[in-house]
Amino acid sequence: xxxxxxxxxxxxxxxxxxxxxxxxxxxxxxxxxxxxxxxxxxxxxxxxxxxxxxxxxxxxxxxxxxxxxxx
Ligand code: FES
Numbered sequence: 581x582x583x584x585x586x587x588x589x590x591x592x593x594x595x596x597x598x599x600x601x602x603x604x605x606x607x608x609x610x611x612x613x614x615x616x617x618x619x620x621x622x623x624x625x626x627x628x629x630x631x632x633x634x635x636x637x638x639x640x641x642x643x644x645x646x647x648x649x650x651x
Pocket of ligand 1: 586587588589590617618619620621622623624625
């Protein structure tokens with residue numbers, strides 16, 4: 581996790597996608613809109629879907645814990 585390249589077409593790394601999630605992205609289409617990931621050939625969309633799903637699964641329900649998690 582971290583600096584691995586996820587979107588080869590647009591040179592977007594995993595940490596850039598994680599950063600978008602921390603800033604409020606909640607779907608693959610949000611990631612596409614906020615970053616350039618997944619906006620060309622689409623081969624990375626499955627990986628982005630997985631990153632979004634994993635992130636949302638870890639997101640606490642408690643609003644205060646959520647703020648701490650997203651910082
Ligand atoms: S690898 Fe991400 S759009 Fe092509």
